[in-house]
Amino acid sequence: MGGPGGVGKTTVAAALGTQLALEGHRTIVLTVDPAKRLAQALGFKTFSSDLQNVPLPHTQESKLFASMLDTQRYFDKVITRFAGSEKQKDKILNNRLYRIMVESLGGSHEYAAMERLLEFAKDSSFEKIVVDTPPSQNALDLLDAPQKLANFMDNSVLRWFQKTKTPFSLFRHGTKIAIKLLEKLFGNDFFKALAEVMDDLEGMHTGFRDRNLEVIQLLKSQATGFFLVTYPSEVRFTESLDFIKALKEKEIPLSGVILNRIEKEFPKEIPPSIELPKQEREEIEKVLTYRSELVAQQQYWISQFDSNLNKIPQIKLEKRSGPIHDLETLSQIGKKLVF
């Protein structure tokens, strides 16, 4: 499930998962940032990333499972897996800088989501895994995350820092102010901590790389389907075409494009038979005009999607009146997604 923030990825992922489970598949929804009430509907009492069974109404043995992505915890797990020894693991996990790096590393949420997918995919007791994607600025972040991480590990500037180890040689290069600033931000032992974390991450390259390859293989495989959640507007249309192109270049199959929040047709004016004070009539007419312009705009962009997507299946979901956080509504939406 991919697409820009706010278009409905989390909702659509939850809807698809709920419906798949209701139809008898043992399903995991890996959700990233559900709104509070949706999280409650999925049974998350506290924010926990542990896999849990979600009770479904009128169902004795629910086949729906949910998990919440916790990037920091997940990176800790990855480090634990790749670290050469218990000592090395503890050293990294206790390094303050490592925490900051995970937080600030672009694409770390995406990477964690892909990692978790890989882990679930290896568990054969589950038939379907629906992965929500993190709220990135750009939908392409998801596809670039593994490469970005690999680049980060190879980053020559960091390697140079690592080699330098002490700030003294840098002082000679006239970067005193920058260093002072960094040390102000991160504490006096910034360089020591940086050198340490780079030393410790060294040797984990192969581990990261192999996992990246596995993730990419899984994304490309027949078992995976990618849905793009988007909205009928000019910005989203252009962005969607770029995204579809990028998927194609990476040979990742696209299962469908979901156009979400489509406005229902609405009367354009108040029938003359309805009597209203002039001012009220004018105010309501303003709203109706706005609505009908929005509908017309959406219809135009829907037709653009129609004529440009060729054979890619499209699913159109209407805008509902309120936020979506009950399993009944999720299942109704889900029915449109399972085909």
Ligand SMILES: Nc1ncnc2c1ncn2[C@@H]1O[C@H](COP(=O)(O)OP(=O)(O)O)[C@@H](O)[C@H]1O
């Ligand atoms: N078709 C829809 N009709 C009405 N509200 C919707 C629809 N799809 C999503 N929403 C609402 O929009 C908000 C953002 O949705 P969400 O799924 O969290 O988006 P994303 O994960 O892409 O950021 C939520 O409050 C959700 O209930």
Ligand SMILES: [Mg+2]
């Ligand atoms: Mg979301």
